[in-house]
Amino acid sequence: MVAVQAFRFNNIMSKDTINKRLDKKYEFGFTTDIEQETLPPGLNEDVIKVISNKKDEPEWLLNWRLNAFKKWKKMSEPSWAKVNYPKINYQEISYFSSPKKKKLKSLDEVDPEILRTYEKLGIPLQEQKMLAGVAVDAVFDSVSIATTFKDDLAKAGVIFCSFSEAVKNHPDLVKKYLGSVVPHTDNFFAALNAAVFSDGSFVYIPKDTKCPMELSTYFRINALNTGQFERTLIIADKGSDVSYLEGCTAPMRDENQLHAAVVELIALDNANIKYSTVQNWYPGDENGKGGIYNFVTKRGLCKGKDSKISWTQVETGSAITWKYPSVILRGDRSIGEFYSVALSNNYQQADTGTKMIHIGNNTKSTIISKGISAGHGQQTYRGEVKIMKNADNARNYSQCDSMLIGDNCGAHTFPYIDVKNKSAQMEHEATTSSIGEEQLFYCAQRGIGEEEAISLIVNGFCRDVFKELPMEFAMEAQQLMEVSLEGSVG
Amino acid sequence: MITFKDLVVDVEGKRIINEFNLKVSSGELHVIMGPNGSGKSTIANTIAGHPRYSIKSGDIVYKKELINELSPEERAAMGIFLSLQYPVSIPGVKNIYFLKAAVNSIRKIKNQDEIDTIDFLKMVRGILPLVGLDESFLHRSVNEGFSGGEKKRNEILQMLVLQPDLSVLDETDSGLDIDALKIIAEGIKNYRNDSRSFIIITHYHRMLDFLDPDYIHILIDGKIKLSGGPELAHKLEEKGYSWVREMQNI
Numbered sequence: 001m002v003a004v005q006a007f008r009f010n011n012i013m014s015k016d017t018i019n020k021r022l023d024k025k026y027e028f029g030f031t032t033d034i035e036q037e038t039l040p041p042g043l044n045e046d047v048i049k050v051i052s053n054k055k056d057e058p059e060w061l062l063n064w065r066l067n068a069f070k071k072w073k074k075m076s077e078p079s080w081a082k083v084n085y086p087k088i089n090y091q092e093i094s095y096f097s098s099p100k101k102k103k104l105k106s107l108d109e110v111d112p113e114i115l116r117t118y119e120k121l122g123i124p125l126q127e128q129k130m131l132a133g134v135a136v137d138a139v140f141d142s143v144s145i146a147t148t149f150k151d152d153l154a155k156a157g158v159i160f161c162s163f164s165e166a167v168k169n170h171p172d173l174v175k176k177y178l179g180s181v182v183p184h185t186d187n188f189f190a191a192l193n194a195a196v197f198s199d200g201s202f203v204y205i206p207k208d209t210k211c212p213m214e215l216s217t218y219f220r221i222n223a224l225n226t227g228q229f230e231r232t233l234i235i236a237d238k239g240s241d242v243s244y245l246e247g248c249t250a251p252m253r254d255e256n257q258l259h260a261a262v263v264e265l266i267a268l269d270n271a272n273i274k275y276s277t278v279q280n281w282y283p284g285d286e287n288g289k290g291g292i293y294n295f296v297t298k299r300g301l302c303k304g305k306d307s308k309i310s311w312t313q314v315e316t317g318s319a320i321t322w323k324y325p326s327v328i329l330r331g332d333r334s335i336g337e338f339y340s341v342a343l344s345n346n347y348q349q350a351d352t353g354t355k356m357i358h359i360g361n362n363t364k365s366t367i368i369s370k371g372i373s374a375g376h377g378q379q380t381y382r383g384e385v386k387i388m389k390n391a392d393n394a395r396n397y398s399q400c401d402s403m404l405i406g407d408n409c410g411a412h413t414f415p416y417i418d419v420k421n422k423s424a425q426m427e428h429e430a431t432t433s434s435i436g437e438e439q440l441f442y443c444a445q446r447g448i449g450e451e452e453a454i455s456l457i458v459n460g461f462c463r464d465v466f467k468e469l470p471m472e473f474a475m476e477a478q479q480l481m482e483v484s485l486e487g488s489v490g
Numbered sequence: 491m492i493t494f495k496d497l498v499v500d501v502e503g504k505r506i507i508n509e510f511n512l513k514v515s516s517g518e519l520h521v522i523m524g525p526n527g528s529g530k531s532t533i534a535n536t537i538a539g540h541p542r543y544s545i546k547s548g549d550i551v552y553k554k555e556l557i558n559e560l561s562p563e564e565r566a567a568m569g570i571f572l573s574l575q576y577p578v579s580i581p582g583v584k585n586i587y588f589l590k591a592a593v594n595s596i597r598k599i600k601n602q603d604e605i606d607t608i609d610f611l612k613m614v615r616g617i618l619p620l621v622g623l624d625e626s627f628l629h630r631s632v633n634e635g636f637s638g639g640e641k642k643r644n645e646i647l648q649m650l651v652l653q654p655d656l657s658v659l660d661e662t663d664s665g666l667d668i669d670a671l672k673i674i675a676e677g678i679k680n681y682r683n684d685s686r687s688f689i690i691i692t693h694y695h696r697m698l699d700f701l702d703p704d705y706i707h708i709l710i711d712g713k714i715k716l717s718g719g720p721e722l723a724h725k726l727e728e729k730g731y732s733w734v735r736e737m738q739n740i
Contacts (some may be wrong), residue, residue, distance in 0.1 A: 443563035460582030
């Protein structure tokens with residue numbers, strides 16, 4: 001597979017000295033000066049109708065949205081997560097923002113300012129057509145800008161486009177699968193997303209097709225006071241195989257911004273979906289001011305027999321992360337995996353984990369979660385493994401490790417296990433460690449200074465997860481960890 | 491090579507080393523023996539600059555430079571190596587990666603370019619048989635799940651890769667079977683030459699029999715009470731430390 005070009009943070013990852021580390025700032029904190037078309041803040045049926053109308057949507061979809069909105073109004077924001085934040089006023093958020101000028105046929109028509117933004121982010125869209133094997137669907141605020149490599153993918157029969165395009169060009173597929181894994185009434189944030197989602201990515205891999213390249217979506221929140229509500233729907237037909245990468249950044253702002261996405265994955269018989277995320281939303285400053293509230297619902301359905309869905313996530317950004325990528329193992333012998341590294345530094349809070357629901361026979365799930373807390377960061381692993389009554393011979397292996405750096409942070413683990421079938425085999429391991437003086441001294445005696453030693457120890461701690469990432473992504477992840485940890489030890 | 495002048499060291503407010511004096515010249519191999527709690531490991535860690543060991547007075551002069559205030563990594567770059575009594579593990583970090591990070595960090599402190607990966611691998615592969623280890627050892631996590639003997643061999647492997655001028659070995663011979671002991675002693679012996687010095691801390695004479703030490707020092711209550719040649723180690727094992735105490739009227 002060809003190199004991943006889309007997420008090059010390397011150029012800004014130069015190593016500072018330990019003394020300078022405390023001053024290290026978020027590197028993606030620029031805004032882009034382009035004409036935005038933004039709806040005034042507020043949420044009601046009319047706003048939803050405007051969004052739907054702007055996107056020229058069919059009536060069934062509008063009704064689906066309105067239905068979700070009705071349900072949402074009756075729901076209350078979940079409060080069971082171990083995170084604290086002031087009450088969100090949903091009427092103060094704008095639910096649609098898009099760069100003006102639309103209907104783009106090729107990259108040449110994209111606003112050069114936006115392209116420059118992507119270049120700053122290390123995504124040379126122009127170049128990519130020739131150089132990289134990554135097809136990138138870049139979502140800027142709420143509208144999908146351009147999808148590269150469309151022609152090459154089309155030859156393989158792969159559909160990779162913005163959600164809006166899919167609604168227009170592949171309505172049957174969208175209608176069949178939208179909300180089939182995450183119903184529009186699933187939870188408060190999923191319902192909100194269903195009501196107001198503006199765009200996102202759509203992927204369909206046809207039968208017996210191995211997607212010829214890694215697919216990648218890049219999300220960026222740019223406009224002020226907007227929420228980003230994208231939706232991703234990936235369908236892997238029988239015997240197909242796809243690896244999908246997702247990356248995120250946002251500008252630095254003193255206000256908190258809401259991001260409530262929904263991702264649905266469907267794997268039919270013998271299909272294989274690998275979904276990797278490097279989430280680097282703006283985490284807020286060192287005093288906890290600003291940052292993204294990342295409330296995301298991600299779920300995969302192993303619908304067919306012998307199917308497999310694997311989630312890998314590296315979560316270093318966001319002020320608050322509320323996220324539980326899950327797998328429903330319906331097909332016999334299906335496999336669900338969750339590999340996670342989550343880091344909370346300064347005042348970041350993360351409540352993240354997974355759910356593995358075993359329904360089919362001989363299903364297997366693996367959970368490996370690595371939580372790192374530094375500064376005043378709070379880190380919670382919350383996971384559920386559920387073995388249904390008819391799921392014979394289900395197996396689960398869970399490993400939840402926490403690492404503490406410094407005395408002011410916290411790590412918490414909440415594993416829920418619900419077994420209704422006696423043939424299930426469950427294994428659970430959990431550890432908590434801290435980077436000790438003796439480890440640092442050992443490294444120092446061999447010439448390795450503190451900054452490098454911490455990075456070495458943390459990367460070693462995360463190795464079981466990093467090795468699941470596509471190789472170039474793994475490098476990024478390591479470097480991202482380094483920067484995110486800077487200043488964590490005085 | 492290294493000189494200790496009236497060294498006084500406290501650990502967590504408690505005096506452990508009191509007026510310690512010693513001079514080790516290039517090419518010499520010195521042995522420090524002493525009862526438990528006499529301060530042997532404190533000397534070792536103080537040489538390496540462990541932050542928990544604070545020098546209250548006195549000097550450590552290494553290669554004509556006062557190193558009291560230098561960081562552990564600076565001392566490492568100057569060629570000081572400590573083989574730890576209890577090497578710590580670093581889960582998930584491959585041994586080979588750790589070795590390379592160490593070599594390159596030291597080169598960086600000395601303003602040298604990073605080592606070529608192929609050259610580095612060649613060098614390490616050449617050293618492995620000297621400590622009786624095979625290549626699979628390089629791909630295991632640092633000291634994780636190692637047996638006591640493997641940990642000690644790994645320390646000697648690191649020494650041979652980093653090529654220090656002063657090697658301080660803190661009870662590297664403890665807990666080894668006779669074969670492992672021979673391998674480690676051979677490793678040290680082969681590495682020894684006129685420009686390299688050793689301070690070996692031990693409770694036993696058995697490794698010393700392979701090594702031909704220049705001096706044996708007996709540390710009691712943080713101070714050298716008796717020094718002599720290799721015969722002292724045997725005498726000590728025969729008669730015990732009470733013999734030294736009686737002789738010194740302590």
